[in-house]
Amino acid sequence: MGFTTIIPAAGQGKRMGTEINKLFLEVDGETIIRRTVSVFQEIEKCEQIFIAAHPNEVHLMEEHLKDFSKVAGVIPGGKERQHSINEVLKVLIDTEVVMVHDGARPFITHEKINQLYQETLKNNAVILAVQAKDTIKRVIDGVVEETYDRATMFQVQTPQSFSRNVILQAYNLAEKDGFIGTDDASLVERAGYKVHITNGDYDNIKITTHEDLIIADSILERRGNCDV
Numbered sequence: 001m002g003f004t005t006i007i008p009a010a011g012q013g014k015r016m017g018t019e020i021n022k023l024f025l026e027v028d029g030e031t032i033i034r035r036t037v038s039v040f041q042e043i044e045k046c047e048q049i050f051i052a053a054h055p056n057e058v059h060l061m062e063e064h065l066k067d068f069s070k071v072a073g074v075i076p077g078g079k080e081r082q083h084s085i086n087e088v089l090k091v092l093i094d095t096e097v098v099m100v101h102d103g104a105r106p107f108i109t110h111e112k113i114n115q116l117y118q119e120t121l122k123n124n125a126v127i128l129a130v131q132a133k134d135t136i137k138r139v140i141d142g143v144v145e146e147t148y149d150r151a152t153m154f155q156v157q158t159p160q161s162f163s164r165n166v167i168l169q170a171y172n173l174a175e176k177d178g179f180i181g182t183d184d185a186s187l188v189e190r191a192g193y194k195v196h197i198t199n200g201d202y203d204n205i206k207i208t209t210h211e212d213l214i215i216a217d218s219i220l221e222r223r224g225n226c227d228v
């Protein structure tokens, strides 16, 4: 038994501010999306990878990733990240565990993916998270409403991993209710399941703005370009 990976890659990269989808930008000579896909390609338990691509970039993405044998399909994505993932869920068969991982997080490691997979076999819904380093406050109209106990605050990452029936049920319910969440786990939570966390990695950044490219270079330099 193994798992299927869904990689949402259909965004516009508006906050990056480049003309092309940020996932086609290169970090140290390799595109962000190829870096992300190659980590999953090398994981023995990853059986297949589906990519959600912008409808205008499906062919480009297929060509760009054609040498990855585990890429089983490039599916046209939707308006929001959640819609893109939902389009892939509709074509998924023959898998018991589904991992969703942002195309924009190329520094995920083999160790973290394998750890997450093992945890998903014990619990049906598991996500990577790191302890918040800053104090988190709830703010409305520029005024602080509440300060949270930092010990209970976590920043969540991807991959987020689920038994197939759990993620399918959660996505169907969200679609029925017109609910849009900023991550997959929030859909699973509102469907009534317990979502567990396992230790993430502060290097597992989501490349979102231009400054993140500088951080990306420094992560690669520290890793010597090989430690995944």
Ligand SMILES: Nc1ccn([C@@H]2O[C@H](COP(=O)(O)OP(=O)(O)OP(=O)(O)O)[C@@H](O)[C@H]2O)c(=O)n1
Pocket: 007, 008, 009, 010, 011, 012, 013, 014, 015, 016, 023, 052, 077, 078, 079, 080, 081, 082, 084, 085, 102, 103, 104, 105, 206, 207, 208
């Ligand atoms: N309609 C969308 C929007 C986002 N994504 C993907 O979801 C991941 C996380 O999204 P984010 O980093 O916010 O990427 P963008 O949406 O491209 O960025 P922005 O919000 O700045 O436009 C990315 O891999 C992105 O390609 C997607 O598949 N479909």
Ligand SMILES: C[C@](O)(CO)[C@H](O)COP(=O)(O)O
Pocket: 081, 102, 156, 157, 158, 182, 183, 184, 206
């Ligand atoms: C799913 C996610 O990466 C968890 O941190 C994040 O919520 C994606 O957010 P975005 O708005 O699509 O960048």
